[in-house]
Amino acid sequence: METFLQWIERISKLAAPPAVVVLMVALGLVLVTRQWLSRMIGMVLMYFFVGVLHTQVIRPEVVLVKLLIGAVVCLALGATGQAVRGGGETGNGRGEPETGARSRWRILLRLRWREDVPLRGMALAAALLIAYAGSLRFPLPQVSFLVGLACYLLAVGGLFLAGMAETPLGVGMGLLVFLNGFDLFFGALEPSLAVAGLLGLIQFLVTFAAAYLTLARVE
Amino acid sequence: MLVLIGIGLLWLAAILAYFLRRWRRVSLLLAATVSAALGFGIALIPLDRTFVLLGREFAMGEAATFFGRSLMLGPLTQVGLTFLFLSGAALFLLAGLLESGELYAAVGLGELGLLAAALVIRPLIYAVLVLELAAAFSVLLLRGGMGGTRYLTFFVLALPGPLVAHWLLDMYALTPDQAGLLNTASLLIGLSFALMLGLVPFHPWVPALARRESPLAVALIFSAVGGTVWFLLLDYLQTYPWLSRSPYWSSALTALGIGTAVIGGLLGMTRRGWGALLGYAVMVDTGMLVLALGKGGVVGLELERAMVLTRAWGVLTMAAGLSSVGAGEVSEPGRSPWGAVAATAGLLSLAGFPPTVGFVSRWGLYRLLFLEQPLTVLVLLLASVGLLVGLLRMLPYALRSDSSRPRASLAVDLLLMLTVAGAIGLGVFPQFLIYR
Numbered sequence: 001m002e003t004f005l006q007w008i009e010r011i012s013k014l015a016a017p018p019a020v021v022v023l024m025v026a027l028g029l030v031l032v033t034r035q036w037l038s039r040m041i042g043m044v045l046m047y048f049f050v051g052v053l054h055t056q057v058i059r060p061e062v063v064l065v066k067l068l069i070g071a072v073v074c075l076a077l078g079a080t081g082q083a084v085r086g087g088g089e090t091g092n093g094r095g096e097p098e099t100g101a102r103s104r105w106r107i108l109l110r111l112r113w114r115e116d117v118p119l120r121g122m123a124l125a126a127a128l129l130i131a132y133a134g135s136l137r138f139p140l141p142q143v144s145f146l147v148g149l150a151c152y153l154l155a156v157g158g159l160f161l162a163g164m165a166e167t168p169l170g171v172g173m174g175l176l177v178f179l180n181g182f183d184l185f186f187g188a189l190e191p192s193l194a195v196a197g198l199l200g201l202i203q204f205l206v207t208f209a210a211a212y213l214t215l216a217r218v219e
Numbered sequence: 220m221l222v223l224i225g226i227g228l229l230w231l232a233a234i235l236a237y238f239l240r241r242w243r244r245v246s247l248l249l250a251a252t253v254s255a256a257l258g259f260g261i262a263l264i265p266l267d268r269t270f271v272l273l274g275r276e277f278a279m280g281e282a283a284t285f286f287g288r289s290l291m292l293g294p295l296t297q298v299g300l301t302f303l304f305l306s307g308a309a310l311f312l313l314a315g316l317l318e319s320g321e322l323y324a325a326v327g328l329g330e331l332g333l334l335a336a337a338l339v340i341r342p343l344i345y346a347v348l349v350l351e352l353a354a355a356f357s358v359l360l361l362r363g364g365m366g367g368t369r370y371l372t373f374f375v376l377a378l379p380g381p382l383v384a385h386w387l388l389d390m391y392a393l394t395p396d397q398a399g400l401l402n403t404a405s406l407l408i409g410l411s412f413a414l415m416l417g418l419v420p421f422h423p424w425v426p427a428l429a430r431r432e433s434p435l436a437v438a439l440i441f442s443a444v445g446g447t448v449w450f451l452l453l454d455y456l457q458t459y460p461w462l463s464r465s466p467y468w469s470s471a472l473t474a475l476g477i478g479t480a481v482i483g484g485l486l487g488m489t490r491r492g493w494g495a496l497l498g499y500a501v502m503v504d505t506g507m508l509v510l511a512l513g514k515g516g517v518v519g520l521e522l523e524r525a526m527v528l529t530r531a532w533g534v535l536t537m538a539a540g541l542s543s544v545g546a547g548e549v550s551e552p553g554r555s556p557w558g559a560v561a562a563t564a565g566l567l568s569l570a571g572f573p574p575t576v577g578f579v580s581r582w583g584l585y586r587l588l589f590l591e592q593p594l595t596v597l598v599l600l601l602a603s604v605g606l607l608v609g610l611l612r613m614l615p616y617a618l619r620s621d622s623s624r625p626r627a628s629l630a631v632d633l634l635l636m637l638t639v640a641g642a643i644g645l646g647v648f649p650q651f652l653i654y655r
Binding site: 179190201213 | 286345348352356358361363365367368376378382383386
């Protein structure tokens with residue numbers, strides 16, 4: 001356990017700028033693509049690198065708890081996505097899911113032709129712009145510029161994702177991205193373990209609620 | 220201490236109700252009994268009375284500690300808890316005979332436990348966090364439409380405001396010369412409560428939730444969760460009195476209240492189904508509540524409390540009626556002529572028409588406003604008329620004889636008659652509910 005914590009701390013000291021870049025990529029995966037596997041990879045990356053940035057503002061032990069919560073959240077989202085094949089947001093466009101490795105490649109290649117990709121790409125670009133301008137014009141207190149940028153990026157990206165989603169699972173993912181951005185910021189303001197625990201519990205219940213709404217809708 | 224025992228009891232009963240879920244009526248009867256016992260217990264037992272537990276003496280109203288946070292029972296929270304448990308008990312009784320899912324009792328009890336914790340836990344930052352937990356948990360009562368998703372979204376978006384405001388207030392305590400911190404904190408708290416109450420322009424979740432979900436699940440959210448948000452707001456105003464001393468306070472609340480009531484009334488005229496009509500009626504009522512809050516002072520706050528209580532009765536009566544007229548899509552109890560009567564009485568109460576219980580508090584508000592703002596009173600009356608137009612457009616559907624559905628049992632008829640009698644009886648004799 002000690003080694004793992006030291007390893008995370010070491011990464012966080014070295015890797016704040018790359019972590020923000022990876023967060024941008026992760027947000028792109030979640031916001032632009034509609035394939036649940038890509039979204040899941042995006043969510044896993046986001047939770048891990050938010051954890052890495054968290055080590056700059058809170059104690060590593062608390063970060064470990066947050067990473068565990070992230071793992072449980074991603075597992076629950078993955079299981080729900082698998083159960084409904086992406087909550088209706090994947091497939092061949094005719095409502096029929098495509099399966100198999102070959103079809104997966106076909107979906108990835110066809111990604112550029114999806115009619116809503118330009119709009120989603122624009123939303124991502126707008127999120128990046130708002131986050132950058134926001135962190136310059138209204139810098140968040142108690143956090144460094146890069147952490148502030150990550151907070152803005154996640155909050156705005158999460159709002160866009162929740163607003164553009166067509167299924168409860170998509171909305172749930174958007175809310176989780178938003179909550180992650182806020183959690184990263186609020187961890188610096190209120191380092192209390194109880195608040196961190198309750199925020200984690202809220203994330204877990206929001207995941208559970210989104211999964212329940214998705215599955216109940218399918219039934 | 221009594222509160223901690225009560226919350227523990229609720230969660231124990233929730234677990235038991237979960238295991239009894241196949242015997243739906245038994246689990247709902249258990250839920251109603253526990254909830255009613257706690258409601259009467261909190262209301263009637265003197266808080267200074269002591270009892271001995273594990274060899275130690277405790278006072279009933281003594282603050283308890285849970286993981287380092289204090290759970291306190293003050294006069295306002297006592298009213299809030301009594302309201303919460305008694306409306307919960309009424310809903311469980313209604314659900315026993317009318318439609319409800321098999322998890323209604325278990326999830327409902329757990330929900331009441333979380334809401335009770337939100338009312339008593341201090342500091343208020345934890346109350347907001349627990350309220351968010353309760354909102355996410357209440358989604359389990361729903362059936363999976365986008366209404367539930369919207370409800371969850373607006374509550375999650377409301378979370379950051381009070382938490383950041385808490386930090387700003389800590390900063391203000393250290394640097395009292397920075398008045399800007401107070402203004403930002405007021406704005407954040409106001410924005411969060413506007414999201415949770417469904418004020419214009421954050422109202423879309425209210426009709427969407429009511430239109431697509433089971434009426435009794437919606438009633439629990441509107442009365443229990445909504446009521447808790449109101450009591451928490453009153454608590455905020457008591458803890459931070461400077462919030463209501465802001466020069467913009469009264470005018471902002473007046474504008475928001477009128478806006479919400481008018482939009483609710485206008486949309487209420489459309490024919491979008493019984494469920495949506497319940498949502499619009501709640502919007503009109505919320506607008507009136509916000510106006511009463513904007514008036515401030517002792518009368519405004521008393522009126523506010525009365526309106527929260529009368530609103531709960533209106534929502535319960537209308538939801539019971541809707542379950543019977545067929546607004547709920549699952550396991551309907553069968554057709555009953557009293558369903559349309561209950562839905563109408565509930566809507567009239569929410570619209571504030573005499574002689575229903577909603578009129579009592581609404582009359583107080585009109586009297587309070589009339590001398591200073593007669594035009595506002597006229598606009599509010601027109602907003603209520605909008606709901607009546609919606610009712611008249613929906614009534615033929617409720618009165619249509621549907622022979623494909625079986626006739627409801629005598630017990631359902633009696634229950635619906637009782638709720639209607641309560642809505643009218645409490646309007647004629649309001650001293651039993653308010654003004655005590």
